[in-house]
Amino acid sequence: MSQQKSKPSPYSEEMQLVGESEVVAYLQEHTDFFASNSTLLAELEVPHRSGGAVSLIERQVEQLRRENSRLQNEINTLLHVARENDSLSESMHRLTLDLLECEDSGGVVASLYESLRDHFGIEQVVVLLPHEENRETHDAFEQMLHDSVPFCGQLEEQQREVLFGEEMEHGASVALLPLGEFGKQGLIALGSSDAQHYHDKMGTHFLVQLSALVSTALLHCGNRQHQE
Numbered sequence: 001m002s003q004q005k006s007k008p009s010p011y012s013e014e015m016q017l018v019g020e021s022e023v024v025a026y027l028q029e030h031t032d033f034f035a036s037n038s039t040l041l042a043e044l045e046v047p048h049r050s051g052g053a054v055s056l057i058e059r060q061v062e063q064l065r066r067e068n069s070r071l072q073n074e075i076n077t078l079l080h081v082a083r084e085n086d087s088l089s090e091s092m093h094r095l096t097l098d099l100l101e102c103e104d105s106g107g108v109v110a111s112l113y114e115s116l117r118d119h120f121g122i123e124q125v126v127v128l129l130p131h132e133e134n135r136e137t138h139d140a141f142e143q144m145l146h147d148s149v150p151f152c153g154q155l156e157e158q159q160r161e162v163l164f165g166e167e168m169e170h171g172a173s174v175a176l177l178p179l180g181e182f183g184k185q186g187l188i189a190l191g192s193s194d195a196q197h198y199h200d201k202m203g204t205h206f207l208v209q210l211s212a213l214v215s216t217a218l219l220h221c222g223n224r225q226h227q228e
Contacts, residue, residue: 088206091119092213099217105129108217116190124191126163129218130184144176145183150207151176152198163189173198177211185215 027033034040098111109127116122140162144151152175154160160168168174168191175198179185188211192198 088120091115092206092209094119096213099213102217102221104221105218108214108221112188112214122190123193124164124168124189126189126191127186128189129179129186141176141187142183145178145187148178148181148183150178150204150211152202152204152207153200154195164191167191169193171195175207177207177214179211179215179218185218188214 095111095115098115099108102108102111109129112127113125116125140159152173154171154173155163157170160170160172160174163174164172171193173192173195175190177188177190179187190198
């Protein structure tokens with residue numbers, strides 16, 4: 001009696017199952033796969049974090065919405081920064097014109113106070129020039145100005161009171177701008193009640209420009225007085 005050979009089962013070990021990586025690779029190589037299999041696209045379901053399942057199309061729409069929201073937030077941030085930079089540029093231009101009209105250091109300081117408070121919106125401004133009455137205060141910050149770069153962050157309580165008195169409370173942030181090399185022409189102190197307004201990670205391009213502008217104005221006034 002002859003024995004009939006059974007047909008191999010489609011689920012026999014002889015068949016190699018396609019792994020996830022092979023499916024991914026195939027779809028990456030055939031990006032138009034779902035274009036010719038649109039019915040399958042509509043039937044696919046993807047588990048959702050909140051439970052249940054959604055179709056692949058709905059999942060793609062959700063991802064596109066999130067991406068669109070992210071891009072819109074980035075655009076809004078860039079527009080905000082652009083407006084701030086434009087405002088800073090305009091205020092810097094106005095200050096430059098004011099300083100060109102100054103005839104002495106007193107005029108430079110007066111113009112600087114008015115501009116920084118009224119046009120730049122800075123809460124507290126202190127300008128120390130190397131006069132004898134300011135020597136002790138200036139020397140107290142000499143080490144911080146040694147690198148000739150702005151200092152941004154928080155000062156110790158005693159240092160803060162030396163500059164601003166009791167007008168700036170604990171936790172206030174400051175920016176110290178050296179005037180001239182190593183602050184030999186003086187310093188500008190900017191204060192904010194916001195502890196994070198001036199910090200060591202912020203960009204200092206504007207502060208460096210401001211320092212250079214005021215230093216040059218003071219130098220020109222000094223040269224003019226010597227010539228008279």
